[in-house]
Amino acid sequence: MMNLKRFVVLTLPFVLCGCFDLFPCETEEFMRVTSPDGQHDLVAFRANCGATTRESYHASLLPSGQAVAKGGGNVFAAELERGPIAHVLVGWSGDTAQVFYNAPREVFRQEPTAQGYPIEYVVGDGIDIIDGTEQTP
Numbered sequence: 001m002m003n004l005k006r007f008v009v010l011t012l013p014f015v016l017c018g019c020f021d022l023f024p025c026e027t028e029e030f031m032r033v034t035s036p037d038g039q040h041d042l043v044a045f046r047a048n049c050g051a052t053t054r055e056s057y058h059a060s061l062l063p064s065g066q067a068v069a070k071g072g073g074n075v076f077a078a079e080l081e082r083g084p085i086a087h088v089l090v091g092w093s094g095d096t097a098q099v100f101y102n103a104p105r106e107v108f109r110q111e112p113t114a115q116g117y118p119i120e121y122v123v124g125d126g127i128d129i130i131d132g133t134e135q136t137p
Helices: 002-020
Strands: 026-034 040-048 056-063 076-080 088-093 096-101 104-110 117-123 128-130 133-135
Touching (some): 026 088, 056 096, 076 088, 076 096
Parallel strands (some): 096 117
Antiparallel strands (some): 076 104, 128 133
16 A cells, blocks of 8 residues: 555656646747638747757648647648758748748658648758748848
């Protein structure tokens, strides 16, 4: 009986931390573009999960107006090299969703389609998107 009490006392803090999400990741949405049919938003955001992890950049395709959920993007997730522009930018070319990013350290997720839309990925150094066209410095 004593071992059971000791087990419960020692494991309870770990169980509670997992159940109540005491250390959530912070997400910062920095770009949202609505699809041509108005049904979905392509969203770019950054996730920071604390001092022991690196920032990661994400893209999600969501029903129009829906908030970004905790966790990674449902379309794209990567850790990017630091540089003049360490971002993921998003846009549309007709019915094709576009994700622009630069200098990946590691790509964790890169879906070819989502919600019936094809997804095109453009990789480059220092990519900047102005009015939907690719500009390089």
